[in-house]
Amino acid sequence: MEMKPVGWVESPLGERSQAPKQGNEGSPEAWIVFEAELAEALHGIEAGDEVLVFTWLDRADRSVLQTHPRDDPANPLQGIFNTRSPDRPNPIGLHPVTVLAIEGLRMKVRDLEALDGTPVVDVKPVI
Amino acid sequence: MEMKPVGWVESPLGERSQAPKQGNEGSPEAWIVFEAELAEALHGIEAGDEVLVFTWLDRADRSVLQTHPRDDPANPLQGIFNTRSPDRPNPIGLHPVTVLAIEGLRMKVRDLEALDGTPVVDVKPVI
Numbered sequence: 001m002e003m004k005p006v007g008w009v010e011s012p013l014g015e016r017s018q019a020p021k022q023g024n025e026g027s028p029e030a031w032i033v034f035e036a037e038l039a040e041a042l043h044g045i046e047a048g049d050e051v052l053v054f055t056w057l058d059r060a061d062r063s064v065l066q067t068h069p070r071d072d073p074a075n076p077l078q079g080i081f082n083t084r085s086p087d088r089p090n091p092i093g094l095h096p097v098t099v100l101a102i103e104g105l106r107m108k109v110r111d112l113e114a115l116d117g118t119p120v121v122d123v124k125p126v127i
Numbered sequence: 128m129e130m131k132p133v134g135w136v137e138s139p140l141g142e143r144s145q146a147p148k149q150g151n152e153g154s155p156e157a158w159i160v161f162e163a164e165l166a167e168a169l170h171g172i173e174a175g176d177e178v179l180v181f182t183w184l185d186r187a188d189r190s191v192l193q194t195h196p197r198d199d200p201a202n203p204l205q206g207i208f209n210t211r212s213p214d215r216p217n218p219i220g221l222h223p224v225t226v227l228a229i230e231g232l233r234m235k236v237r238d239l240e241a242l243d244g245t246p247v248v249d250v251k252p253v254i
Binding site for chain 2: 058
């Protein structure tokens with residue numbers, strides 16, 4: 001099961017310590033830059049749309065099975081599948097964002113907490 | 128970016144023609160069977176929880192870039208990122224389901240339209 005990047009995140013967020021825990025907790029505006037051969041796959045997406053962006057959280061620790069949610073020791077230890085921690089066996093990030101603009105292969109979005117350079121692996125409409 | 132299965136779907140659905148277009152459009156009850164070494168990662172998930180199941184839709188056509196939503200030619204052609212079609216560059220399935228029971232490494236769920244034998248790659252709580 002091998003994934004290929006369909007695009008990349010361009011964001012002012014450079015490290016995990018700068019990123020909010022959830023996208024709507026203070027993320028800066030960011031861009032997704034898609035691979036040129038996938039231009040057709042964007043057809044129909046417009047400014048104002050709510051979409052789900054899927055990323056590959058390439059700086060995650062894939063060996064973690066339990067964690068304290070939100071990195072707060074006061075929260076009881078939970079199985080990683082009961083948390084949104086980026087550290088998990090397959091570090092897929094799920095980001096509900098609002099599309100602010102589409103310019104060719106570039107999509108500007110609000111509420112994306114992924115770090116600069118993170119690979120994007122899928123985009124789906126919110127249903 | 129290589130994913131490993133964290134579990135597998137057990138479902139009466141054997142082929143795409145039997146599966147509803149969305150999970151809540153008539154899916155039978157199904158089980159997810161997790162890999163034994165990931166038992167700890169399930170800690171805290173309980174019957175009644177709403178979770179997001181991520182699958183790898185291994186019978187998808189990864190070359191498709193545009194489609195008529197819901198396979199209905201009356202719907203105008205859309206970029207694949209503006210649809211929920213399983214045929215897409217990285218065929219990640221996203222399934223909001225309700226947990227009906229947990230029995231060790233087995234999780235019984237409602238509203239899962241994935242086919243029998245589909246690899247599961249992640250589970251996250253609904254926020």
